[in-house]
Amino acid sequence: MTDVLRRGRASLAFSFFAQGATFALLVTRIPAIQDRYGVSDALLPAFLAAVPILAGVGSVTTEHLVKRIRPSRLLRWSQPVVLLALLGVGAGDRLVEMAVALGAFGLAVGALDASMNMLGVSLQRTYGRSIMLGFHATYSLGGIVGASLAWAGAHWHLSLFTSYLPVVLVLLPAAFLGSRWYVDGEGGSGPEKAESGSGPEKAEGGPVVFKLLLPLCLVMTFAYIGDSTVSNWSAKYLQDVLGSSEQLATVPYNVYMVMTLVGRAVGDVGVRRFGAVAVVRLGAVVAALGFGVVAAAPGAWVGMLGFTLLGLGLCVLVPQTFAAAGRLFPGASDTAIARLNIFNYVGFLIGSPLVGALGDAWNYRGAMLVPMVLVLVTLGYARSFAPEPDRYGDGHERPRTADVGRGSNGL
Numbered sequence: 001m002t003d004v005l006r007r008g009r010a011s012l013a014f015s016f017f018a019q020g021a022t023f024a025l026l027v028t029r030i031p032a033i034q035d036r037y038g039v040s041d042a043l044l045p046a047f048l049a050a051v052p053i054l055a056g057v058g059s060v061t062t063e064h065l066v067k068r069i070r071p072s073r074l075l076r077w078s079q080p081v082v083l084l085a086l087l088g089v090g091a092g093d094r095l096v097e098m099a100v101a102l103g104a105f106g107l108a109v110g111a112l113d114a115s116m117n118m119l120g121v122s123l124q125r126t127y128g129r130s131i132m133l134g135f136h137a138t139y140s141l142g143g144i145v146g147a148s149l150a151w152a153g154a155h156w157h158l159s160l161f162t163s164y165l166p167v168v169l170v171l172l173p174a175a176f177l178g179s180r181w182y183v184d185g186e187g188g189s190g191p192e193k194a195e196s197g198s199g200p201e202k203a204e205g206g207p208v209v210f211k212l213l214l215p216l217c218l219v220m221t222f223a224y225i226g227d228s229t230v231s232n233w234s235a236k237y238l239q240d241v242l243g244s245s246e247q248l249a250t251v252p253y254n255v256y257m258v259m260t261l262v263g264r265a266v267g268d269v270g271v272r273r274f275g276a277v278a279v280v281r282l283g284a285v286v287a288a289l290g291f292g293v294v295a296a297a298p299g300a301w302v303g304m305l306g307f308t309l310l311g312l313g314l315c316v317l318v319p320q321t322f323a324a325a326g327r328l329f330p331g332a333s334d335t336a337i338a339r340l341n342i343f344n345y346v347g348f349l350i351g352s353p354l355v356g357a358l359g360d361a362w363n364y365r366g367a368m369l370v371p372m373v374l375v376l377v378t379l380g381y382a383r384s385f386a387p388e389p390d391r392y393g394d395g396h397e398r399p400r401t402a403d404v405g406r407g408s409n410g411l
Contacts, residue, residue, distance in 0.1 A: 005126060008183030012119050013138045015079060015178065018171045019112060020142025021149070022086055025164060026105070027231070028150040032160055033089060037098045047099070051106040052345035058110020059345070063338035065111075066118065071334060072182035075115040079175050081108035087168045090160030114341045118334045121326035123183055125333075130271035132319040137264035140315070144257050208329050208336045215381040216321050216328070217343045219280075222374040223317040224347025225354065226287060229371050230256050230310055232352040233364070237294070237303070241364050244300035252307040259311025267316045276320050276385040283320075284378040287313025291372030295365045317378065318344070324385045 026033075034044055058078075065074060081104060088101035120135045146167075153163030231253060239249035263283075270279045290309030297303035325340045326333040351371070358367035 004181075005123070005183060007181035008119075009123055009127075009131065011178035011181040012116065012123065012183075013135055015075060015116055015175060015182075016120075016135045016139040017142035017145075018079065018175050019082070019109075019116065020139035020144075021146035021167065021171065022082055022142075023109070024143040024146030025150050025167060026086055026089065028147050029154070029160060029163070032154065033098070036093070036160060037095050039095070039098075047102060049349060051102055051109075052348045054103055054106030055110035055113070056342045056345045058107040058112075059114045059338050059341040060110075061107075062111045062114040062341075063335050066115075066334040066338065070184045071115040071118040071122075072179070072184045074111055075119065075182060076176070076179035078108045078111040078115065079179070080172055082112055083168045083172045083175070087161070087164050090162075090164040110341070110345075113344065114338045117322045117341065118337050119182060119184070121322055121333055121337060124323060125326060125330070126183070130268040130276070130323070132323045133264045133267035133271065133316065136315070136319040137261055137267075140257055140261040140264055144254075144261065147254065147257065208332050208339060210339075212328060213325065213336055213339060215384040216325050216340055219317060219378050219381050219384075220321050220340055220343040221347040221350070222371075222378055223314055223321070224344055225351035226291070226310065226314050226371045226375055228348045228351030229355050229368070230307060230314075233355050233359075234307055237364055237368070238300050242297055242300045242303045244303075248300055252304055255304060256307050256311040259308050260315035263312045263315035264319065267319070270316075271320070276324065276387070277382050279316050280320050280385050281379055281382045283313045283316035284375050284382070285313070287317075287375045288372045289313070291368050291375065295368040295372070314375070320385055327387055328384075 030044075030048070033039070039047060062074060085101050085105035085108060088104070089098060092098050092101060116135075120132050124131050149167060150163065152158075153160075234252040234256065235249040238244040238252055239246060267279060270282075286309055290306045290311075290313055293306030293309060294303055295306075297306055322337055322340065325336040329336040354370065355364075355367045358364075358370060
């Protein structure tokens with residue numbers, strides 16, 4: 001590996017870390033944001049839903065922008081906007097100011113998520129081995145750091161602006177400096193991007209047929225339904241259903257995040273040794289087992305075991321889904337990833353209301369069985385993650401298109 005690729009990998013990993021910390025700082029301080037701006041409980045869901053909806057718009061826009069602008073440039077400028085929008089959320093005092101800041105955050109985070117994963121997939125192709133889980137591991141690490149800083153800010157009764165300002169002052173210049181070494185495609189960086197890389201030329205390499213991408217879109221949706229279930233309902237479930245203390249109820253999500261970090265840190269080794277299909281299948285089974293343990297748990301500590309299993313299982317699905325999209329459309333991976341990224345937000349939008357509605361209408365133990373079933377459905381799509389030997393003479397692996405349906409795929 002050249003120094004260019006090593007620097008590109010390190011700088012992109014830092015970008016994932018910074019985004020994990022930024023997102024955690026926003027979502028873990030939602031009660032404080034609500035209090036600061038006087039947002040009613042009835043109005044809060046509208047604001048929370050607006051962020052992933054706008055992020056989806058940002059991802060769709062990115063699909064078109066990468067035909068003319070390199071993903072590295074989009075990432076270079078979208079990450080500062082996300083960080084400044086976070087600071088804007090903490091600095092305002094009127095509802096309209098919060099709405100503008102959250103709107104900017106949502107649009108920029110869609111472009112950020114899409115462009116980060118575009119660069120990750122193209123780097124993985126250049127490396128010739130699985131490295132995507134490592135990038136997402138640094139995102140999990142950033143989330144843990146961000147949540148810890150948010151806890152410290154709440155513990156010391158710091159204002160949102162005071163909590164956010166030091167983080168932005170550190171991450172903003174570091175991310176911008178690191179963006180100098182982003183790598184577009186296979187071996188190029190910045191203005192010296194390789195002609196065969198993943199920039200505008202690659203985005204136009206062939207059409208993305210939605211029929212072939214659909215299985216991966218469903219896996220992405222199901223994974224984020226599971227993830228949003230844990231992030232939004234784990235504390236309430238442990239306290240209200242399993243009878244834990246309020247203090248203990250804060251632990252499951254932290255345990256979940258730590259286990260996603262552990263699973264992703266070792267996941268690339270598993271993919272290299274056993275293949276993506278085996279890792280995805282194992283992750284789906286472990287995640288389903290985790291939901292089953294949570295639903296049947298007689299008490300808080302058994303429930304905690306379930307959330308531990310969920311972290312280990314769900315953590316591998318999203319990175320491998322992005323990687324599979326890149327293999328499925330090697331001539332148009334940027335476009336495929338931008339479209340796939342939309343289903344990140346679809347799952348986030350569906351998951352929390354779905355579990356809440358089922359819990360209120362039925363019971364929360366039964367509600368936990370729904371994401372369990374959806375994760376198990378992933379097993380039916382696992383072969384969509386399988387590469388096949390290179391038959392095209394260009395060094396790229398190809399997916400087994402027979403496993404995801406036959407038809408004209410433009411390749």
